[in-house]
Every structure is written in structure tokens, then in C-alpha cells.
Amino acid sequence: MKRIAVFADTHHSFKWLPLAAERLGKVDLLFHLGDFAIDAEQVAQALGGVPCVAVRGNNDSGSVYPKQRIERVEDIWMLLVHGDGYYTTGQLAERARDNRCAAVLFGHTHEPLLRADGEILVINPGSLSLPRRGSHPSCALLEVEGKDIRVKMIAL
Numbered sequence: 214m215k216r217i218a219v220f221a222d223t224h225h226s227f228k229w230l231p232l233a234a235e236r237l238g239k240v241d242l243l244f245h246l247g248d249f250a251i252d253a254e255q256v257a258q259a260l261g262g263v264p265c266v267a268v269r270g271n272n273d274s275g276s277v278y279p280k281q282r283i284e285r286v287e288d289i290w291m292l293l294v295h296g297d298g299y300y301t302t303g304q305l306a307e308r309a310r311d312n313r314c315a316a317v318l319f320g321h322t323h324e325p326l327l328r329a330d331g332e333i334l335v336i337n338p339g340s341l342s343l344p345r346r347g348s349h350p351s352c353a354l355l356e357v358e359g360k361d362i363r364v365k366m367i368a369l
Contacts, residue, residue: 214287214356214357214358215241215242215286215287215355215356215357215358216237216238216239216240216241216242216354216355216356217240217241217242217243217244217286217354217355217356217357218233218237218240218242218243218244218256218260218263218352218353218354219243219244219246219318219336219338219352219353219354219355220233220243220244220245220246220252220253220256220338220341220352221245221246221247221248221270221295221319221320221321221323221337221338221339221340221341222246222247222248222249222270222320222321222323222339222340222341222342222343223245223248223249223252223256223340223341223342224248224249224252224272224340224342224343225249225251225252225342226341226342226343227252227255227256227259227341227342228342228350229341229342229350229369230255230256230259230341231259232369233259233341233350233352233367233369234259234260236367236369237260237352237354237367239261240260240261240263240354241263241264242263242264242265242266242286243256243257243260243263243264243265243266244265244266244267244284244291244293244318245265245266245267245268246267246268246270246293246294246295246296246318246319246320246321246338247267247268247269247270247271247272247273247278247294247295247320247321248270248271248272248273248295248320248321249270249272249273250267250268250269250270250273250276250278251273251276253265253266253267266282266284266293268280268281268282268293268294268295269295270295270296270297270320270321271295271297271321273295280294280295280298281293281294283312283314286355286357287357287358287359287360288359288360289314289315289316289357289360289362290312290313290314290315291309291314291315291316291317291318292305292308292309292312292314292316292317292318293317293318293319294308294317294318294319295319295320295321296319296320296321296322296337297321299319302326302328302330302335303330305317305319305335306330306331306333306335309333309335310331310333314333315332315333315334315360315362316333316334316335316336316362317333317334317335317336318336318337318338319335319336319337320337320338320340321337322337322345323339323340323343323344323345323348324337324339324340324344324345324346324348325337325338325339325348325351325353325366325368326339327353327364327366334362334364336353336355336364338351338352338353338366339351339352339353339366339368341369348368349368349369350368350369351366351367351368351369352367352369353365353366353367354367
């Protein structure tokens with residue numbers, strides 16, 4: 214089983230990072246979904262020096278990170294995007310479907326979301342530093358075993 218921490222929209226603010234690291238526990242990998250994707254390295258160190266994968270967001274101009282990544286974990290594929298190029302979660306799910314992914318992970322809205330669009334999981338961890346619409350600072354934990362994904366949304 215692989216445990217993956219998922220963060221988005223950190224905006225170079227780490228006030229909640231120690232509590233997030235405590236609540237996440239030991240993880241194997243970090244996904245950062247953009248808007249200060251460069252923060253992925255600092256977050257990864259706070260999580261015990263785990264490997265990190267990041268995509269750039271609309272506030273990452275000039276970044277070397279790609280706009281999209283498709284990552285395999287255990288026996289499933291996941292689409293990672295920031296989400297600023299999409300208008301609906303349906304479009305995100307369709308993009309994942311087109312790429313034979315079981316899940317799409319995105320940020321941008323600063324609001325946590327977990328839902329299914331058919332067989333596609335649509336996951337937004339919210340924002341660690343700038344939550345919106347009454348949400349709390351947050352992140353997510355994915356536990357992947359074979360073709361099974363368990364998602365835990367973590368409000369701080």
C-alpha cells in the first residue's frame with residue numbers, strides 16, 4: 214500500500230504545515246497541485262523527505278513544472294492538474310477518462326471536494342493557506358492498494 218499526501222494552493226505559507234504533517238502521519242509520496250508548486254520541496258521535507266511530484270498553477274508563471282502529469286501508483290493511473298483551465302468537475306473527469314485514469318486531482322478553487330463522476334474520483338484537497346467559502350485549511354491523504362483508492366480529507 215502507498216500513502217500519498219496531496220496539497221494544493223500553499224502560496225508559500227506554512228503556518229498549518231506542522232499540524233498537517235502530524236495528521237497525515239507517515240506517507241510515501243507527495244503530490245502538489247500547483248500555486249506555488251515550488252513549495253512542494255519544503256512540504257516534502259516536513260513530511261520526512263518523501264519524493265514529490267508537482268504541477269504548476271496559474272500563480273506559477275515561469276515555473277519548470279508541467280501543467281499536467283499522469284502518475285501511476287500501484288495499479289492505477291491518476292491525472293494531476295491545477296484546474297485553472299477547466300470550468301467544471303465534469304470536464305476534469307472527462308480528461309481523466311480520456312487518459313484512462315481512475316482519479317483526477319486538482320486545486321485552484323481552494324475548496325476541498327471529494328466526489329465520483331461515474332467511475333472517476335474527483336479530488337481537490339483544498340488549500341493549506343487560503344481556504345475559501347468557509348472551508349478550513351486542508352489537505353488530503355490517499356491510500357492506494359492495488360486498484361483500490363481510499364481518500365481521507367483532512368481539515369486542520
